[in-house]
Amino acid sequence: AQSVTQLDSQVPVFEEAPVELRCNYSSSVSVYLFWYVQYPNQGLQLLLKYLSGSTLVESINGFEAEFNKSQTSFHLRKPSVHISDTAEYFCAVSMYNNNDMRFGAGTRLTVKP
């Protein structure tokens, strides 16, 4: 089965600084990759996804992630973070014809003023 490793459990960063949240996956077949965000006391919300095509995908609030097949990675980046980006971020992977989407353990991003 596919699996996901998020390399950092916590990432503290100052406001307006750049940030990278790292995600690696393992799978022997083609995968579909997702980043979800969870704000306190809420469910997860889709941030962005890679299904096929361009390896760089973007969200509406300035995040981007790049699919790197050779390194089996899907790192999430933002050039300048805001206080409101404070949340927990989950990387997820699914495979063709498989309903079992696997999630990483999560990275807690804390943006400090």
Place this chain on the structure above:
Amino acid sequence: NAGVTQTPKFRVLKTGQSMTLLCAQDMNHEYMYWYRQDPGMGLRLIHYSVGEGTTAKGEVPDGYNVSRLKKQNFLLGLESAAPSQTSVYFCASSNQGEAYNSPLHFGNGTRLTVT
């Protein structure tokens, strides 16, 4: 628009008690899922359903049962609760079609404590 609604939001059970968590979605989604979220472990799939009347096991199904009698509802049951089932439970749904590449829509979770 409600999306995915979970009830109850909080529950405390004693070991051995039973309960049912209810998930309702108003988006006409075919696929529904139950996950549990534990610190440091992310979300793990308990059971899922690909349509009314169908259910299947996920990664951690032991100790849970599910039913999907109506398309919009997906129930998660604990017959005899154990402290190891203390967790936050999330229901999710996704669009008809290729569920493996469709994003999941989540409810706000149910925090369950088993003492």
